[in-house]
Amino acid sequence: MLKKVYDGSISYVQIMDEYGNVDASLRPDSLGDDKIIDMYKWMSYARALDTKVLSLQRQGRAATYAPLVGQEAEQIGSALAMRKQDYFVPNFRQHGVYLARGYPLDTFFLYWKGYEEGAVVGKEYNALPPIVPVATQTLHAAGIAYAQKFGKTNAVVVTYVGDGGTSEGNFYESLNFAGEFNLPLVTIIENNEWAISEPEKNQTAAPTLAQKAIGAGIPGVQVDGNDVIGVYKVVSDAIANAAAGKGPMLIEALTYRMSMHTTADDPTKYRDDKEVTAWKPRDPILRVKTYLTKKNLWNDKLEQQMADEQLKKIDEAVDKAEQFKPDPRSMFEHVYSFMPETLKQEEDAAIAENFWQTAGGAGE
Amino acid sequence: MMANMVAAINNALDLILQDDKNAVILGEDVGKDGGVFRVTDGLYDKYGADRVIDTPLSEAGIVGTSIGMALGGMHPIAEVQFAGFMYLAFDQLVNHAARYRSRTRSTRSVPMIVRTPVSGGVRTLEHHSDSPEEYYSHIGGLIVVEPSTPYDAKGLMIKASHMNDPVVFLEPTKLYRLFKQDIPEGPYEVEIGKANIVQKGDDLTIITWGTMVPVVKNAVTNSKRSAEIIDLRTINPLDESTIIESVKRTGRAIIVHEAELTYGPGAEVAARIADKAIFELEAPVMRVASASFPYPFPGYENYYIPNELKVQKAIEKIMSY
Numbered sequence: 001m002l003k004k005v006y007d008g009s010i011s012y013v014q015i016m017d018e019y020g021n022v023d024a025s026l027r028p029d030s031l032g033d034d035k036i037i038d039m040y041k042w043m044s045y046a047r048a049l050d051t052k053v054l055s056l057q058r059q060g061r062a063a064t065y066a067p068l069v070g071q072e073a074e075q076i077g078s079a080l081a082m083r084k085q086d087y088f089v090p091n092f093r094q095h096g097v098y099l100a101r102g103y104p105l106d107t108f109f110l111y112w113k114g115y116e117e118g119a120v121v122g123k124e125y126n127a128l129p130p131i132v133p134v135a136t137q138t139l140h141a142a143g144i145a146y147a148q149k150f151g152k153t154n155a156v157v158v159t160y161v162g163d164g165g166t167s168e169g170n171f172y173e174s175l176n177f178a179g180e181f182n183l184p185l186v187t188i189i190e191n192n193e194w195a196i197s198e199p200e201k202n203q204t205a206a207p208t209l210a211q212k213a214i215g216a217g218i219p220g221v222q223v224d225g226n227d228v229i230g231v232y233k234v235v236s237d238a239i240a241n242a243a244a245g246k247g248p249m250l251i252e253a254l255t256y257r258m259s260m261h262t263t264a265d266d267p268t269k270y271r272d273d274k275e276v277t278a279w280k281p282r283d284p285i286l287r288v289k290t291y292l293t294k295k296n297l298w299n300d301k302l303e304q305q306m307a308d309e310q311l312k313k314i315d316e317a318v319d320k321a322e323q324f325k326p327d328p329r330s331m332f333e334h335v336y337s338f339m340p341e342t343l344k345q346e347e348d349a350a351i352a353e354n355f356w357q358t359a360g361g362a363g364e
Numbered sequence: 365m366m367a368n369m370v371a372a373i374n375n376a377l378d379l380i381l382q383d384d385k386n387a388v389i390l391g392e393d394v395g396k397d398g399g400v401f402r403v404t405d406g407l408y409d410k411y412g413a414d415r416v417i418d419t420p421l422s423e424a425g426i427v428g429t430s431i432g433m434a435l436g437g438m439h440p441i442a443e444v445q446f447a448g449f450m451y452l453a454f455d456q457l458v459n460h461a462a463r464y465r466s467r468t469r470s471t472r473s474v475p476m477i478v479r480t481p482v483s484g485g486v487r488t489l490e491h492h493s494d495s496p497e498e499y500y501s502h503i504g505g506l507i508v509v510e511p512s513t514p515y516d517a518k519g520l521m522i523k524a525s526h527m528n529d530p531v532v533f534l535e536p537t538k539l540y541r542l543f544k545q546d547i548p549e550g551p552y553e554v555e556i557g558k559a560n561i562v563q564k565g566d567d568l569t570i571i572t573w574g575t576m577v578p579v580v581k582n583a584v585t586n587s588k589r590s591a592e593i594i595d596l597r598t599i600n601p602l603d604e605s606t607i608i609e610s611v612k613r614t615g616r617a618i619i620v621h622e623a624e625l626t627y628g629p630g631a632e633v634a635a636r637i638a639d640k641a642i643f644e645l646e647a648p649v650m651r652v653a654s655a656s657f658p659y660p661f662p663g664y665e666n667y668y669i670p671n672e673l674k675v676q677k678a679i680e681k682i683m684s685y
Contacts, residue, residue, distance in 0.1 A: 063662045064489045092489075114487065114662035132490045133449055134421060164392075167420035168452070195421050197397030203420045262489075270396040328667035335657040342626065346655050350667075358673040359666045 020290030046096035070258030073284030077231030105317030135165035138174035164195025175216035178248035192257035213250035225253030372514035376521035391443030427453035448491030462505030501600035519554025565592035568616035583675035647685035
């Protein structure tokens with residue numbers, strides 16, 4: 001006997017193309033032009049923030065930083081699709097999501113300046129701090145999703161992973177757990193085509209990353225990650241589904257890493273500049289600007305006003321973050337829920353020996 | 365040739381690939397990019413994509429397939445991009461690489477090298493500055509080496525490639541480009557399991573390795589004491605006899621390492637000194653190490669890693685007995 005026992009396919013969604021044309025048949029009814037202006041502002045804000053941290057890093061005022069430029073649509077589109085109660089589990093490049101979720105920028109800067117105080121995420125934000133080891137957080141996301149189901153909170157967990165991260169075992173394990181337990185988990189692959197120096201084709205023989213959902217028995221979809229409306233739509237639908245008890249979803253957002261992996265990386269070593277140039281017209285912010293300008297909803301004056309306001313808020317947050325003075329005792333006080341005798345001895349010795357003074361403070 | 369540690373290891377890998385047709389390099393970004401620290405720079409162009417392999421992003425995958433390659437007759441030299449990401453491959457090392465020889469009574473072996481950058485002091489993000497030598501040294505069956513000079517790095521790498529055992533090769537990022545040394549252009553070996561006496565001394569013995577070697581050297585210079593400095597170079601198996609011989613003569617021992625104090629490698633060294641040289645000791649064995657919790661964010665790292673003054677104070681304290 002020979003019979004087909006499984007048949008699967010993956011769809012691709014794009015609502016606004018790179019010229020600013022909108023596919024009206026797919027545009028969500030709830031999404032008016034006012035909301036598209038909001039999306040535009042948030043994306044511009046995210047880029048302004050990114051530019052600022054990059055410049056701080058170059059001046060030695062921030063540690064190593066992972067730029068987001070080029071990926072604003074998938075981050076803002078998904079962040080705005082999340083409801084307040086939904087839970088956000090990042091990797092290390094979701095600056096736009098934090099921003100649009102109302103996370104305090106001075107705390108954000110503290111993280112990238114290299115202080116644990118920057119990883120303090122208030123409970124009201126329903127989010128974890130950045131997670132640097134690749135794809136390990138996807139399992140935490142599945143666990144948090146289990147807790148939502150268990151506690152009947154109706155919250156959905158949204159987590160992010162890069163194209164490189166899909167090669168990690170933890171990524172598959174998370175999808176598999178989520179499928180098996182029918183968890184309210186939305187996993188977004190930010191496929192920016194590069195894992196440091198390795199192009200996506202180095203990661204897998206699979207023609208799409210979305211189809212990795214099939215092996216876990218959950219639905220997967222591909223979206224133009226530079227189309228903020230498309231991302232908003234697929235993530236909103238996935239959240240609505242999960243909240244209705246219909247289980248997890250894998251979303252592959254096709255975007256491009258316009259800059260370096262981190263400030264420690266030099267892409268000229270392995271990537272042809274022509275490839276970057278070819279992506280410039282597909283910029284996620286540019287196409288929305290084209291759309292709004294054509295409809296007379298946006299102009300240079302509004303642009304300037306917006307940029308000034310955003311920069312002012314960013315600068316205020318930087319100033320606040322730069323007032324921060326680290327206290328080395330905090331390192332010892334947060335190791336356990338209690339102070340072990342031996343750890344106390346180490347702390348006391350550091351004080352008695354005047355070690356922290358002689359250590360010369362933070363290495364900034 | 366004058367070489368920093370990056371150039372010395374690059375040169376060693378080049379010689380190994382030239383000499384051993386079954387040797388391959390594999391890891392993330394090791395090919396075209398030449399590694400994030402440029403340790404494998406130029407080798408992809410010279411040996412091609414079959415022998416300098418850019419793998420999918422998967423630490424367990426890199427180490428696990430390396431074990432398979434070794435069992436299949438190849439000689440893999442794996443790179444895990446940072447030690448903090450190597451825990452994903454821990455199962456492969458503990459359960460498989462370390463045990464193949466013993467569980468098959470030496471009918472199977474896993475000749476491979478797993479290279480990874482270790483330790484801090486260079487303001488990296490979280491998880492990029494761990495000193496994990498104690499984790500791997502606890503596992504009998506794995507060899508753990510950690511050079512502190514370009515000369516030792518090259519010689520230990522070539523020696524490691526001649527071992528019929530899994531070798532965890534720890535490379536301190538802080539020392540990658542700290543200084544250059546005149547090293548031979550051709551192949552040479554530095555013995556594994558043999559410590560290096562960096563300088564002779566009579567007042568006390570300081571046992572150290574990795575990033576702490578230059579820190580200890582400066583502290584000793586400033587202290588004006590006659591200290592014997594031993595650079596372990598191989599963390600496991602330990603060169604116990606060199607340590608014991610020295611401590612018996614000086615009567616005082618300090619162990620300095622960047623790894624966390626509690627259950628750190630210093631405890632192992634101290635226990636062996638207590639066992640074999642207790643009657644010659646004139647002071648308690650002392651340890652200088654990082655605080656007993658994982659490496660902090662970079663803004664706190666100077667409060668965490670031992671510095672020269674901390675070592676100097678330990679020297680004064682041990683000499684006051």
